Each structure stands twice: as structure tokens, then as C-alpha cells.
Amino acid sequence: MGDYAVTGDTLTDARLETDGDSIDVPAVIDPDENLGELHVQPDPVLSGNDHEFDLSIVEGLYEMPVNSNVAVTVHLENYDPENAVHWRNGDAIAVSGDARDGEVLTRNDGERHVLMAYTDGNGERESVEITEDAGWTDRVWNRLNRYRRSRGSRRSATHS
Numbered sequence: 001m002g003d004y005a006v007t008g009d010t011l012t013d014a015r016l017e018t019d020g021d022s023i024d025v026p027a028v029i030d031p032d033e034n035l036g037e038l039h040v041q042p043d044p045v046l047s048g049n050d051h052e053f054d055l056s057i058v059e060g061l062y063e064m065p066v067n068s069n070v071a072v073t074v075h076l077e078n079y080d081p082e083n084a085v086h087w088r089n090g091d092a093i094a095v096s097g098d099a100r101d102g103e104v105l106t107r108n109d110g111e112r113h114v115l116m117a118y119t120d121g122n123g124e125r126e127s128v129e130i131t132e133d134a135g136w137t138d139r140v141w142n143r144l145n146r147y148r149r150s151r152g153s154r155r156s157a158t159h160s
Helices: 135-159
Strands: 004-008 010-016 020-027 036-043 052-061 073-078 084-090 090-094 103-106 112-118 126-130
Touching: 010 135, 020 036, 036 052, 073 126, 084 135, 090 135
Parallel strands: 020 052, 036 073
Antiparallel strands: 004 036, 010 020, 052 126, 073 112, 084 090, 084 126, 103 112
16 A cells, blocks of 8 residues: 555455546445544655545445444544644534544644544445635634534534
């Protein structure tokens, strides 16, 4: 796999494909196993300020969708999460603590960061987007998205 790193406790195959704009990570597990977590270390192939990761977890020879959520950890270095915006499947992710759609945490050394999220229930697609050095419009859209979802969550919880 060269400079790329993909790990999991029950992976039978993994491919890393990039077209320069996005990184696709299809991971295959044994049909009799459950994958607890997938780690992606994309730094060697990252360039520019915009990054998109499309992750899918499938099982068996015929690569059928799994029937569970899988935790995904994207390890990142050499960027400032405070100046970036993060998205999971079109929903904003906050730095340090938005566990609903994921979260971005800084490791003890202050230079390494992890973006933690999860796949949908079928493991089919997990799209994670990061815009480093985000401009004010990116920040506004990200904040509005988080606010709108938090208002919707409270409203649905009080009207159920």
C-alpha cells in the first residue's frame, strides 16, 4: 500500500484510490466478522486545502453492504483544525465535541489531530470533507448547519 495506512481488526482487503480531489477507501471484511473501527492516515497524499474522503465498508467476495455502523478515525497532521471546517455526509462537524456526526480532537502533542465519525448503518458511504484555511463563508455555512440541526433536535425531542 505504499505510504498509505489503513488498519482494521478484521479487514481482508482494502484499496486506496485517489483522483487528486478525493480519496476513496473501500474496505472489505470477512462476512463472519464485525469491523469495530477503521483508521485512515491520508497525510502522504493530501495536497491543497480541500480534502474529501469517501469510505465504504463491505463484506465478502461479492462486497455486499455490512449491516452496522463502523467507527472511522481519520488521522491528520500539519493542519490547524481551528482554521478548518469539517463535514460528514453534508452535516457540519464541530471541533472538540459534536459527537452526533463526529468530532475533531487534538492529541496531547498538539500537532496531531483525529477526526472521529462513523459510517451509516449499511457501511456503504461515509463522506468526510475538510476545508483547511476556511474562509468566512465556509465558517458561516458550517455554523448555520450546526445551529439548524441543534434546533431541530430540541424541537423533535420536545414534540415527540
